[in-house]
Amino acid sequence: MTEKPDKWSDLAARAGSAAAMLVVGVWGMWVGGHVFHVLVSLICGLMIWELVRMIAPASGSLAIQLGGISALALILAIYLPTGFALPLLLAPALVGFGQLDKNRTIYMSFGVMVLLAGFGMMSVRDDLDLTWLLWLVCVVVATDVVGYFAGRMIGGPKFWPKVSPKKTWSGTGFGWVAAAVVGWVFALQTGANLELIGISIAISMASQMGDIAESAIKRAMDVKDSSNLIPGHGGVLDRFDGMLGASVFLLIIGQIVGFPPGLA
Template sequence: MADAEIQATPSKRGSDLGRRAVVGVVLAAVALGALWTGGIVLWMLATIVALVALIEWGGLVGADRLRLAGAIVILAVAMAYAMPMLWDTDRSTVSLLLIAALLFALAPGCAPTAWGLAYAGTASIGLLYLRELPNGLMLALWTLVIVWATDIGAYFAGRAIGGAKLAPSISPNKTWSGLIGGMAAAAIVGGLVAAGGRLPFATLWLGAPLAIVAQAGDLLESWLKRRAGVKDSGRLLPGHGGVLDRIDGALPVLILVAAINANGTF
Protein backbone atom coordinates (compact mmCIF):
# COMPACT_ATOMS: atom_id res chain seq x y z
CA MET A 1 0.00 0.00 0.00
CA ALA A 2 3.02 2.25 0.30
CA ASP A 3 3.51 3.13 -3.35
CA ALA A 4 0.86 4.66 -5.60
CA GLU A 5 -1.33 1.95 -7.11
CA ILE A 6 -2.85 3.95 -9.96
CA GLN A 7 -1.80 6.38 -12.62
CA ALA A 8 -3.64 9.72 -12.69
CA THR A 9 -3.41 13.30 -13.88
CA PRO A 10 -1.45 15.75 -11.66
CA SER A 11 -4.65 17.34 -10.31
CA LYS A 12 -6.18 13.94 -9.63
CA ARG A 13 -3.02 12.78 -7.86
CA GLY A 14 -2.95 15.92 -5.72
CA SER A 15 -6.60 15.52 -4.77
CA ASP A 16 -6.13 11.84 -3.96
CA LEU A 17 -3.03 12.56 -1.87
CA GLY A 18 -4.88 15.25 0.08
CA ARG A 19 -7.80 12.94 0.79
CA ARG A 20 -5.45 10.12 1.80
CA ALA A 21 -3.61 12.51 4.13
CA VAL A 22 -6.77 13.72 5.87
CA VAL A 23 -8.16 10.22 6.36
CA GLY A 24 -4.71 8.97 7.42
CA VAL A 25 -4.46 11.66 10.11
CA VAL A 26 -7.92 10.79 11.44
CA LEU A 27 -7.12 7.08 11.50
CA ALA A 28 -3.80 7.72 13.25
CA ALA A 29 -5.52 9.92 15.84
CA VAL A 30 -8.10 7.21 16.57
CA ALA A 31 -5.38 4.56 16.85
CA LEU A 32 -3.19 6.71 19.10
CA GLY A 33 -6.14 7.64 21.32
CA ALA A 34 -7.11 4.00 21.80
CA LEU A 35 -3.48 3.02 22.35
CA TRP A 36 -3.04 5.71 24.99
CA THR A 37 -6.26 4.73 26.78
CA GLY A 38 -5.61 0.99 26.56
CA GLY A 39 -7.89 -1.45 28.32
CA ILE A 40 -11.40 -1.96 27.03
CA VAL A 41 -11.14 0.93 24.53
CA LEU A 42 -8.14 -0.58 22.75
CA TRP A 43 -9.75 -4.01 22.89
CA MET A 44 -12.91 -2.68 21.24
CA LEU A 45 -10.96 -1.03 18.43
CA ALA A 46 -8.74 -4.09 17.90
CA THR A 47 -11.80 -6.36 17.80
CA ILE A 48 -13.67 -4.22 15.29
CA VAL A 49 -10.61 -3.88 13.05
CA ALA A 50 -9.92 -7.62 13.19
CA LEU A 51 -13.50 -8.54 12.30
CA VAL A 52 -13.70 -6.07 9.40
CA ALA A 53 -10.31 -7.21 8.12
CA LEU A 54 -11.47 -10.84 8.23
CA ILE A 55 -14.63 -9.97 6.29
CA GLU A 56 -12.53 -8.22 3.63
CA TRP A 57 -10.11 -11.17 3.54
CA GLY A 58 -13.07 -13.46 2.98
CA GLY A 59 -14.10 -11.33 0.02
CA LEU A 60 -10.63 -11.55 -1.49
CA VAL A 61 -10.44 -15.34 -1.19
CA GLY A 62 -14.01 -15.88 -2.36
CA ALA A 63 -15.38 -17.31 0.89
CA ASP A 64 -19.09 -18.07 0.85
CA ARG A 65 -21.36 -16.67 3.56
CA LEU A 66 -21.47 -19.84 5.65
CA ARG A 67 -17.70 -20.28 5.82
CA LEU A 68 -17.13 -16.59 6.48
CA ALA A 69 -19.79 -16.60 9.21
CA GLY A 70 -18.05 -19.53 10.87
CA ALA A 71 -14.72 -17.70 10.83
CA ILE A 72 -16.32 -14.55 12.23
CA VAL A 73 -17.84 -16.48 15.14
CA ILE A 74 -14.48 -18.07 15.98
CA LEU A 75 -12.69 -14.72 15.86
CA ALA A 76 -15.40 -13.02 17.94
CA VAL A 77 -15.13 -15.71 20.62
CA ALA A 78 -11.33 -15.45 20.66
CA MET A 79 -11.43 -11.66 20.96
CA ALA A 80 -14.07 -11.92 23.71
CA TYR A 81 -11.70 -14.18 25.63
CA ALA A 82 -9.00 -11.54 25.13
CA MET A 83 -11.01 -8.87 26.96
CA PRO A 84 -8.88 -7.08 29.57
CA MET A 85 -10.69 -8.67 32.53
CA LEU A 86 -10.01 -12.17 31.11
CA TRP A 87 -6.52 -11.54 29.76
CA ASP A 88 -4.23 -14.12 31.45
CA THR A 89 -0.48 -13.78 31.73
CA ASP A 90 0.00 -17.09 29.94
CA ARG A 91 -1.44 -15.58 26.73
CA SER A 92 -3.42 -18.75 26.05
CA THR A 93 -5.80 -16.82 23.81
CA VAL A 94 -3.43 -17.04 20.86
CA SER A 95 -3.03 -20.78 21.28
CA LEU A 96 -6.78 -21.31 21.41
CA LEU A 97 -7.31 -19.11 18.35
CA LEU A 98 -4.67 -20.94 16.32
CA ILE A 99 -6.03 -24.36 17.30
CA ALA A 100 -9.55 -23.26 16.33
CA ALA A 101 -8.26 -21.82 13.04
CA LEU A 102 -6.43 -25.08 12.29
CA LEU A 103 -9.53 -27.17 12.94
CA PHE A 104 -11.58 -24.77 10.83
CA ALA A 105 -9.03 -25.11 8.01
CA LEU A 106 -9.59 -28.86 7.93
CA ALA A 107 -13.21 -28.37 6.89
CA PRO A 108 -13.76 -28.54 3.10
CA GLY A 109 -13.05 -25.24 1.38
CA CYS A 110 -12.32 -23.37 4.62
CA ALA A 111 -8.52 -23.19 4.52
CA PRO A 112 -8.17 -19.81 2.71
CA THR A 113 -10.57 -18.17 5.16
CA ALA A 114 -8.89 -19.87 8.12
CA TRP A 115 -5.56 -18.26 7.18
CA GLY A 116 -7.19 -14.84 7.36
CA LEU A 117 -8.78 -15.75 10.69
CA ALA A 118 -5.42 -16.71 12.18
CA TYR A 119 -3.63 -13.74 10.59
CA ALA A 120 -5.97 -10.94 11.66
CA GLY A 121 -6.75 -12.48 15.05
CA THR A 122 -3.15 -13.15 16.06
CA ALA A 123 -2.08 -9.62 15.09
CA SER A 124 -4.93 -8.02 17.07
CA ILE A 125 -4.23 -10.12 20.14
CA GLY A 126 -0.53 -9.35 19.67
CA LEU A 127 -1.28 -5.63 19.91
CA LEU A 128 -3.22 -6.16 23.15
CA TYR A 129 -0.36 -8.27 24.50
CA LEU A 130 2.25 -5.62 23.71
CA ARG A 131 0.18 -2.87 25.31
CA GLU A 132 -0.03 -4.82 28.59
CA LEU A 133 3.73 -5.29 28.90
CA PRO A 134 5.88 -3.06 31.14
CA ASN A 135 6.41 0.12 29.12
CA GLY A 136 3.85 -1.40 26.77
CA LEU A 137 2.49 1.95 25.60
CA MET A 138 5.84 2.95 24.13
CA LEU A 139 6.54 -0.54 22.77
CA ALA A 140 3.18 -0.75 20.99
CA LEU A 141 3.61 2.82 19.74
CA TRP A 142 7.10 2.00 18.45
CA THR A 143 5.69 -0.99 16.55
CA LEU A 144 2.96 1.01 14.86
CA VAL A 145 5.22 4.00 14.14
CA ILE A 146 7.64 1.74 12.28
CA VAL A 147 4.82 0.58 10.00
CA TRP A 148 3.59 4.12 9.41
CA ALA A 149 7.11 5.39 8.71
CA THR A 150 7.65 2.54 6.26
CA ASP A 151 4.43 3.38 4.47
CA ILE A 152 5.16 7.09 4.20
CA GLY A 153 8.85 6.69 3.33
CA ALA A 154 8.12 4.09 0.65
CA TYR A 155 5.33 6.18 -0.86
CA PHE A 156 7.39 9.33 -1.28
CA ALA A 157 10.66 7.62 -2.21
CA GLY A 158 8.87 5.48 -4.79
CA ARG A 159 7.18 8.48 -6.37
CA ALA A 160 10.27 10.72 -6.31
CA ILE A 161 12.90 8.21 -7.44
CA GLY A 162 11.06 5.40 -9.20
CA GLY A 163 13.36 2.87 -10.84
CA ALA A 164 13.38 -0.91 -10.79
CA LYS A 165 10.16 -2.65 -9.80
CA LEU A 166 10.10 -4.58 -6.54
CA ALA A 167 7.55 -7.23 -7.53
CA PRO A 168 6.05 -6.29 -10.91
CA SER A 169 3.88 -9.39 -11.20
CA ILE A 170 2.22 -8.65 -7.86
CA SER A 171 2.23 -4.87 -7.44
CA PRO A 172 3.55 -3.12 -10.59
CA ASN A 173 4.04 0.31 -9.00
CA LYS A 174 6.12 -0.75 -6.02
CA THR A 175 9.84 -0.11 -6.48
CA TRP A 176 13.13 -0.99 -4.83
CA SER A 177 13.66 2.70 -4.15
CA GLY A 178 10.35 2.72 -2.28
CA LEU A 179 11.46 -0.23 -0.17
CA ILE A 180 14.79 1.42 0.64
CA GLY A 181 13.05 4.71 1.44
CA GLY A 182 10.64 2.89 3.73
CA MET A 183 13.51 1.10 5.47
CA ALA A 184 15.38 4.37 5.97
CA ALA A 185 12.33 6.12 7.38
CA ALA A 186 11.55 3.20 9.71
CA ALA A 187 15.15 3.06 10.92
CA ILE A 188 15.27 6.77 11.71
CA VAL A 189 11.82 7.23 13.22
CA GLY A 190 11.89 3.87 15.00
CA GLY A 191 15.28 4.66 16.49
CA LEU A 192 14.11 8.04 17.74
CA VAL A 193 10.98 6.59 19.36
CA ALA A 194 13.01 3.76 20.91
CA ALA A 195 15.56 6.17 22.34
CA GLY A 196 12.92 8.60 23.60
CA GLY A 197 10.89 5.80 25.14
CA ARG A 198 13.91 4.10 26.70
CA LEU A 199 13.06 0.84 25.01
CA PRO A 200 15.44 -2.16 24.89
CA PHE A 201 18.59 -1.78 22.81
CA ALA A 202 17.37 -4.07 20.01
CA THR A 203 14.58 -1.65 19.18
CA LEU A 204 17.15 0.97 18.17
CA TRP A 205 18.11 -1.00 15.05
CA LEU A 206 15.10 -3.20 14.29
CA GLY A 207 13.25 -0.52 12.33
CA ALA A 208 14.78 -1.34 8.94
CA PRO A 209 14.33 -5.14 9.17
CA LEU A 210 10.75 -4.71 10.32
CA ALA A 211 10.13 -2.39 7.37
CA ILE A 212 10.87 -5.38 5.12
CA VAL A 213 8.32 -7.41 7.08
CA ALA A 214 5.77 -4.62 6.67
CA GLN A 215 6.36 -4.52 2.92
CA ALA A 216 5.98 -8.31 2.77
CA GLY A 217 2.56 -7.94 4.38
CA ASP A 218 1.73 -5.27 1.83
CA LEU A 219 2.75 -7.56 -1.03
CA LEU A 220 0.74 -10.45 0.40
CA GLU A 221 -2.42 -8.37 0.29
CA SER A 222 -1.54 -7.06 -3.18
CA TRP A 223 -1.22 -10.67 -4.34
CA LEU A 224 -4.64 -11.51 -2.90
CA LYS A 225 -6.20 -8.49 -4.61
CA ARG A 226 -4.59 -9.37 -7.93
CA ARG A 227 -5.94 -12.91 -7.69
CA ALA A 228 -9.38 -11.54 -6.86
CA GLY A 229 -9.20 -8.95 -9.64
CA VAL A 230 -9.90 -5.96 -7.40
CA LYS A 231 -8.06 -2.71 -6.68
CA ASP A 232 -8.97 -2.43 -2.98
CA SER A 233 -10.07 -4.84 -0.28
CA GLY A 234 -13.06 -2.60 0.45
CA ARG A 235 -14.45 0.92 0.24
CA LEU A 236 -14.81 1.82 3.90
CA LEU A 237 -11.92 4.34 4.06
CA PRO A 238 -11.91 7.14 1.43
CA GLY A 239 -8.57 7.30 -0.35
CA HIS A 240 -7.35 4.14 1.38
CA GLY A 241 -9.79 1.46 0.25
CA GLY A 242 -10.63 -1.06 2.94
CA VAL A 243 -9.43 -1.69 6.46
CA LEU A 244 -7.18 -4.50 5.23
CA ASP A 245 -5.57 -2.08 2.77
CA ARG A 246 -4.71 0.17 5.71
CA ILE A 247 -3.31 -2.46 8.09
CA ASP A 248 -1.72 -4.91 5.64
CA GLY A 249 1.81 -3.95 6.73
CA ALA A 250 0.97 -3.80 10.43
CA LEU A 251 -0.37 -7.36 10.71
CA PRO A 252 2.91 -9.30 10.24
CA VAL A 253 4.92 -6.72 12.19
CA LEU A 254 2.61 -6.95 15.21
CA ILE A 255 2.77 -10.75 15.11
CA LEU A 256 6.56 -10.78 14.88
CA VAL A 257 7.19 -8.16 17.58
CA ALA A 258 4.73 -9.86 19.95
CA ALA A 259 6.41 -13.22 19.31
CA ILE A 260 9.85 -11.76 19.95
CA ASN A 261 8.69 -10.31 23.25
CA ALA A 262 6.89 -13.49 24.25
CA ASN A 263 10.18 -15.37 23.82
CA GLY A 264 12.01 -12.89 26.02
CA THR A 265 14.27 -11.63 23.22
CA PHE A 266 13.84 -7.97 24.18
Protein backbone atom coordinates (compact mmCIF):
# COMPACT_ATOMS: atom_id res chain seq x y z
CA MET A 1 0.00 0.00 0.00
CA THR A 2 2.88 2.35 0.72
CA GLU A 3 4.18 2.08 -2.86
CA LYS A 4 1.09 3.55 -4.52
CA PRO A 5 1.45 7.13 -3.25
CA ASP A 6 5.08 7.15 -4.40
CA LYS A 7 4.07 5.95 -7.84
CA TRP A 8 1.34 8.54 -8.13
CA SER A 9 3.75 11.20 -6.89
CA ASP A 10 6.24 10.30 -9.62
CA LEU A 11 3.49 10.36 -12.22
CA ALA A 12 2.45 13.83 -11.11
CA ALA A 13 6.05 15.06 -11.36
CA ARG A 14 6.43 13.57 -14.84
CA ALA A 15 3.14 15.06 -16.02
CA GLY A 16 3.95 18.47 -14.56
CA SER A 17 7.43 18.52 -16.11
CA ALA A 18 6.07 17.36 -19.47
CA ALA A 19 3.40 20.08 -19.43
CA ALA A 20 5.97 22.75 -18.59
CA MET A 21 8.32 21.58 -21.36
CA LEU A 22 5.44 21.50 -23.82
CA VAL A 23 4.36 25.05 -23.00
CA VAL A 24 7.89 26.46 -23.19
CA GLY A 25 8.72 24.49 -26.34
CA VAL A 26 5.56 25.45 -28.24
CA TRP A 27 5.93 29.08 -27.18
CA GLY A 28 9.55 29.19 -28.34
CA MET A 29 8.74 27.57 -31.69
CA TRP A 30 5.75 29.86 -32.24
CA VAL A 31 7.64 33.07 -31.47
CA GLY A 32 10.77 31.99 -33.35
CA GLY A 33 13.56 34.48 -34.00
CA HIS A 34 15.81 35.57 -31.14
CA VAL A 35 13.64 33.84 -28.52
CA PHE A 36 13.92 30.45 -30.23
CA HIS A 37 17.65 30.93 -30.85
CA VAL A 38 18.29 31.62 -27.17
CA LEU A 39 16.09 28.71 -26.05
CA VAL A 40 17.81 26.19 -28.33
CA SER A 41 21.27 27.48 -27.38
CA LEU A 42 20.51 27.12 -23.68
CA ILE A 43 19.17 23.59 -24.15
CA CYS A 44 22.25 22.57 -26.16
CA GLY A 45 24.53 24.12 -23.54
CA LEU A 46 22.79 22.08 -20.85
CA MET A 47 23.20 18.92 -22.92
CA ILE A 48 26.93 19.53 -23.22
CA TRP A 49 27.09 20.14 -19.44
CA GLU A 50 25.32 16.81 -18.83
CA LEU A 51 27.55 15.01 -21.32
CA VAL A 52 30.76 16.17 -19.63
CA ARG A 53 29.42 15.30 -16.17
CA MET A 54 28.58 11.79 -17.38
CA ILE A 55 31.86 10.97 -19.08
CA ALA A 56 34.14 12.83 -16.64
CA PRO A 57 32.44 13.08 -13.21
CA ALA A 58 35.56 14.59 -11.65
CA SER A 59 35.83 17.36 -14.23
CA GLY A 60 34.43 19.96 -11.80
CA SER A 61 33.86 23.38 -13.35
CA LEU A 62 34.97 22.17 -16.79
CA ALA A 63 31.45 20.90 -17.47
CA ILE A 64 30.02 24.37 -16.80
CA GLN A 65 32.69 26.02 -18.92
CA LEU A 66 32.18 23.73 -21.92
CA GLY A 67 28.41 24.04 -21.63
CA GLY A 68 28.68 27.83 -21.61
CA ILE A 69 31.16 27.91 -24.49
CA SER A 70 28.89 25.64 -26.54
CA ALA A 71 25.79 27.76 -25.92
CA LEU A 72 27.69 30.92 -26.82
CA ALA A 73 29.17 29.39 -29.98
CA LEU A 74 25.74 28.25 -31.12
CA ILE A 75 23.97 31.57 -30.56
CA LEU A 76 26.74 33.37 -32.45
CA ALA A 77 26.80 30.83 -35.28
CA ILE A 78 23.15 31.28 -36.24
CA TYR A 79 23.71 34.99 -36.94
CA LEU A 80 26.76 34.45 -39.15
CA PRO A 81 27.04 33.32 -42.78
CA THR A 82 27.27 29.52 -42.83
CA GLY A 83 30.92 29.50 -43.85
CA PHE A 84 31.86 31.45 -40.73
CA ALA A 85 29.40 29.54 -38.54
CA LEU A 86 30.95 26.12 -39.19
CA PRO A 87 34.23 26.70 -37.29
CA LEU A 88 32.25 27.98 -34.31
CA LEU A 89 30.11 24.85 -34.28
CA LEU A 90 33.18 22.60 -34.21
CA ALA A 91 35.37 24.63 -31.85
CA PRO A 92 33.75 23.57 -28.52
CA ALA A 93 34.32 19.91 -29.41
CA LEU A 94 38.02 20.52 -29.98
CA VAL A 95 38.35 22.66 -26.84
CA GLY A 96 36.84 19.87 -24.75
CA PHE A 97 38.98 17.27 -26.48
CA GLY A 98 42.05 19.15 -25.36
CA GLN A 99 40.84 19.66 -21.77
CA LEU A 100 39.33 16.30 -20.85
CA ASP A 101 41.59 13.54 -19.58
CA LYS A 102 39.36 10.61 -20.63
CA ASN A 103 36.49 9.71 -22.98
CA ARG A 104 37.65 12.44 -25.32
CA THR A 105 36.37 10.76 -28.49
CA ILE A 106 32.90 10.33 -27.00
CA TYR A 107 32.78 14.00 -26.06
CA MET A 108 34.07 15.21 -29.41
CA SER A 109 31.67 13.08 -31.47
CA PHE A 110 28.57 13.70 -29.38
CA GLY A 111 29.46 17.35 -28.78
CA VAL A 112 29.58 18.06 -32.50
CA MET A 113 26.23 16.32 -32.94
CA VAL A 114 24.61 18.46 -30.23
CA LEU A 115 25.72 21.75 -31.79
CA LEU A 116 24.89 20.70 -35.35
CA ALA A 117 21.47 19.56 -34.18
CA GLY A 118 20.79 22.89 -32.50
CA PHE A 119 21.96 24.76 -35.58
CA GLY A 120 19.78 22.54 -37.75
CA MET A 121 16.64 23.19 -35.69
CA MET A 122 17.17 26.94 -35.72
CA SER A 123 17.80 26.86 -39.47
CA VAL A 124 14.58 24.95 -40.09
CA ARG A 125 12.59 27.53 -38.10
CA ASP A 126 14.34 30.49 -39.73
CA ASP A 127 14.47 29.28 -43.34
CA LEU A 128 11.47 26.95 -43.72
CA ASP A 129 9.02 28.43 -41.16
CA LEU A 130 7.09 26.91 -38.27
CA THR A 131 5.31 24.25 -40.36
CA TRP A 132 8.42 22.23 -41.05
CA LEU A 133 9.78 22.52 -37.55
CA LEU A 134 6.44 21.15 -36.33
CA TRP A 135 6.77 18.31 -38.84
CA LEU A 136 10.22 17.45 -37.49
CA VAL A 137 9.01 17.51 -33.88
CA CYS A 138 5.89 15.48 -34.72
CA VAL A 139 7.95 12.79 -36.45
CA VAL A 140 10.26 12.42 -33.45
CA VAL A 141 7.45 12.50 -30.88
CA ALA A 142 5.28 10.05 -32.85
CA THR A 143 8.23 7.69 -33.22
CA ASP A 144 8.91 7.79 -29.50
CA VAL A 145 5.33 7.60 -28.19
CA VAL A 146 3.95 5.02 -30.63
CA GLY A 147 7.12 2.96 -30.39
CA TYR A 148 6.91 2.97 -26.60
CA PHE A 149 3.29 1.79 -26.41
CA ALA A 150 3.62 -0.69 -29.27
CA GLY A 151 6.70 -2.20 -27.68
CA ARG A 152 4.97 -2.54 -24.32
CA MET A 153 1.76 -4.01 -25.79
CA ILE A 154 3.26 -6.31 -28.42
CA GLY A 155 6.67 -7.13 -26.98
CA GLY A 156 8.78 -9.59 -28.90
CA PRO A 157 12.50 -9.64 -29.72
CA LYS A 158 14.64 -6.96 -28.16
CA PHE A 159 16.38 -4.41 -30.36
CA TRP A 160 19.68 -4.18 -28.44
CA PRO A 161 19.20 -5.73 -24.99
CA LYS A 162 22.71 -5.01 -23.71
CA VAL A 163 22.34 -1.27 -24.21
CA SER A 164 18.60 -0.58 -24.18
CA PRO A 165 16.82 -3.59 -22.66
CA LYS A 166 13.31 -2.14 -23.00
CA LYS A 167 13.41 -1.42 -26.73
CA THR A 168 11.84 -4.01 -29.01
CA TRP A 169 11.74 -4.54 -32.76
CA SER A 170 7.96 -4.19 -32.66
CA GLY A 171 8.20 -0.77 -31.05
CA THR A 172 10.92 0.24 -33.49
CA GLY A 173 8.85 -0.81 -36.51
CA PHE A 174 5.66 0.84 -35.34
CA GLY A 175 7.66 4.01 -34.74
CA TRP A 176 8.46 3.99 -38.47
CA VAL A 177 4.78 3.49 -39.29
CA ALA A 178 3.83 6.44 -37.08
CA ALA A 179 6.44 8.61 -38.81
CA ALA A 180 5.09 7.58 -42.22
CA VAL A 181 1.59 8.67 -41.15
CA VAL A 182 2.94 12.04 -40.01
CA GLY A 183 4.70 12.46 -43.35
CA TRP A 184 1.54 11.57 -45.27
CA VAL A 185 -0.57 14.07 -43.29
CA PHE A 186 1.94 16.89 -43.77
CA ALA A 187 2.25 16.09 -47.48
CA LEU A 188 -1.51 16.44 -47.87
CA GLN A 189 -1.62 19.68 -45.89
CA THR A 190 1.38 21.41 -47.43
CA GLY A 191 1.37 20.20 -51.03
CA ALA A 192 4.73 18.47 -50.66
CA ASN A 193 5.04 15.30 -52.72
CA LEU A 194 4.83 11.83 -51.23
CA GLU A 195 8.59 11.52 -50.94
CA LEU A 196 7.96 13.21 -47.61
CA ILE A 197 6.72 9.84 -46.32
CA GLY A 198 10.05 8.18 -47.03
CA ILE A 199 11.95 11.14 -45.59
CA SER A 200 9.81 10.97 -42.45
CA ILE A 201 10.65 7.29 -42.00
CA ALA A 202 14.36 8.06 -42.44
CA ILE A 203 14.08 10.90 -39.90
CA SER A 204 12.39 8.43 -37.54
CA MET A 205 15.31 6.02 -37.94
CA ALA A 206 17.80 8.84 -37.30
CA SER A 207 15.95 9.82 -34.12
CA GLN A 208 16.14 6.22 -32.92
CA MET A 209 19.87 6.23 -33.64
CA GLY A 210 20.26 9.34 -31.49
CA ASP A 211 18.35 7.64 -28.69
CA ILE A 212 20.48 4.50 -28.95
CA ALA A 213 23.72 6.50 -29.01
CA GLU A 214 22.83 8.27 -25.77
CA SER A 215 21.72 4.98 -24.18
CA ALA A 216 25.08 3.46 -25.12
CA ILE A 217 26.94 6.32 -23.42
CA LYS A 218 24.86 5.97 -20.26
CA ARG A 219 25.41 2.22 -20.18
CA ALA A 220 29.16 2.65 -20.70
CA MET A 221 29.30 5.25 -17.90
CA ASP A 222 26.99 3.15 -15.68
CA VAL A 223 24.45 5.96 -15.10
CA LYS A 224 20.67 5.78 -15.29
CA ASP A 225 19.95 9.35 -16.40
CA SER A 226 22.06 12.11 -17.93
CA SER A 227 21.13 14.31 -14.92
CA ASN A 228 18.19 15.05 -12.62
CA LEU A 229 17.33 18.48 -14.05
CA ILE A 230 13.81 17.49 -15.13
CA PRO A 231 11.68 15.99 -12.31
CA GLY A 232 10.42 12.55 -13.26
CA HIS A 233 12.25 12.54 -16.59
CA GLY A 234 15.99 12.66 -15.88
CA GLY A 235 18.10 15.04 -17.91
CA VAL A 236 17.83 17.22 -20.98
CA LEU A 237 19.81 14.71 -23.04
CA ASP A 238 17.36 11.98 -22.03
CA ARG A 239 14.50 14.01 -23.50
CA PHE A 240 16.17 15.38 -26.62
CA ASP A 241 18.43 12.51 -27.73
CA GLY A 242 16.05 11.54 -30.53
CA MET A 243 15.81 15.12 -31.73
CA LEU A 244 19.61 15.26 -31.99
CA GLY A 245 19.76 12.44 -34.50
CA ALA A 246 16.74 13.69 -36.44
CA SER A 247 17.92 17.29 -36.70
CA VAL A 248 21.46 16.41 -37.77
CA PHE A 249 20.14 14.00 -40.40
CA LEU A 250 17.73 16.61 -41.79
CA LEU A 251 20.57 19.14 -41.92
CA ILE A 252 22.52 16.71 -44.10
CA ILE A 253 19.84 15.28 -46.37
CA GLY A 254 18.19 18.66 -46.86
CA GLN A 255 21.12 19.50 -49.11
CA ILE A 256 20.70 16.28 -51.09
CA VAL A 257 16.99 15.80 -51.73
CA GLY A 258 15.83 19.41 -51.95
CA PHE A 259 13.70 19.82 -48.86
CA PRO A 260 10.70 20.12 -48.63
CA PRO A 261 10.24 17.65 -51.52
CA GLY A 262 8.23 19.18 -54.34
CA LEU A 263 8.33 22.63 -52.74
CA ALA A 264 12.03 23.44 -52.55
